Amino acid sequence: MAEERRIQKQYLLASDFDHTLSFNDSGVILSEMLGIDGFQAKIAEISRKNFIQQGGELSYLLLHDPEYRQVRSHHLIAVGKKIRLKANIRLVSQLLNSLDGYRFGFYVISAAPEEVIQSALEGIVPPENIYGTRLNYNEAGEVCGIERVCAGYGKVTVLDELQSSMKLGRDQVVYMGDGSSDIHVMLHVNRYDGLTIAVSEAKHISQIAKRTVLSDDSLSVLVPILEEILGWQSSRIRALFEAHGFTVQEWDKVKTDWLTIEPMDARETAELQVTQ
Template sequence: MVKHYLLASDFDQTLSFNDSGVVLSELIGFHGFHDKVKGLAEINLVQQGAELSYLILHDPDFRRVRREHLVETGKRIRLKHDVALFARALENLADGYKFHFNVISAAPQEIIQSALEGIVPPDHIFGTRFRYKESGEVDSIIRASAGWGKITVLEELRASLGISHDQIIYMGDGSSDLPVMMHVNQYDGLTIAVSEAKFISRVAKRTVLSDNAMSVLVPVLEKVMHWDSAKIRRFFASNGLTLLEWEKVRTDMLTIQDSAEPIAAAPAS
């Protein structure tokens, strides 16, 4: 009997090194993307991951963006090492397991599909979808997979696969992934952070730091398939990779300051 799992991933800085907004800005000759994003922080669109879509719709500097710009941006995205190998490995990871790999991101759909062409099927990619005018200008958003919207997409995929919540694996890198990670955690799924961002690493059950996409298979192989480190190393070797460094670190992060008034220590029992 085959056990099915839904493995869903964010895109920007999870499967890639780049931020789609930065690459698109450079393409259209605009160099103040981060300043624009900073200004949007006050209305919380940054936390949802929807800042680029908002700018494309409402900002004069981004109104020139057309579909072809988004496709070209995707071609310029630097993917993490071995993303294609990661996608192939998931297809036949082990007997008795089937992993359904999908990408759920607030980035424009055209960017993600272009970047992952030949790696992830288009119908497994759920980004922000735009409606276009006849002139080619973006008219409106059809659907955005941002913030809580990611949960909606995730639940639709889960229902279509007919699997339970504890058979969901989600990986992401930033604050826009917090709602979906908390949702997955609530139902005993596996969440993986691929950055040390303060809030995400506290919520995710595992954190993996690497420039290689294959690295996120380590917690999957450990937690889902219960492989030991020796078997995991052999698996990587069978795929032509060597785990040169594998540091399992637990870090306590503390901020300590002087108290307003000294408090007497409790007597030792």
């Protein structure tokens, strides 16, 4: 009861999986494991034709591509064990929840198959806090349908359901991601004054996110959370890291301007000289 009284405000911290909590792409690892070539070309073709929301291309292949008909749930579990995770994922929510007056519920929302994410994050994130693409299997173990794809606007739907079930205000949501499948959900969170964090320099996502953090350590996302939500200064943030046995060796804040400059043709140059 005393602990509950100290909690002043709760937040929902939601994260993508591939390239956000990991260094790998689930589809690439699955294709390499099964000896299937041309995965990236297949993905590019599906994206070009807009068959499915961005991020859901692997699910489309599992359901429709003959080469991927051999995939069974145990293959997806094996893929999860091969994925290289970023450091200290478990400590993200532990450190945040050690702060007096705040409680952060950590969830994963990703287009990757649920079996992959649960396998990769076993013992780190509870299975009930993982929302990935949910596949249906027939009696032979083949993928025969898709119950849910957490890609594109599908992520918005899951996030809204979580926010509603937790009875949180829309401004009590933090989302972090890295790619095009996160655009819809980041725009949605920004609209209601939540916090969005990009973990990639990709222009299509870093220009939308309120903050961008680049690091191989998952603890890096604490910086924008502590600055934007708790209003902490850098000295206090460093002290928190040091209190838990970590040292921030490099911390560069850079504002980036993206420019594309093309030379004028000869006619435009001549006109410019005349007007001068």
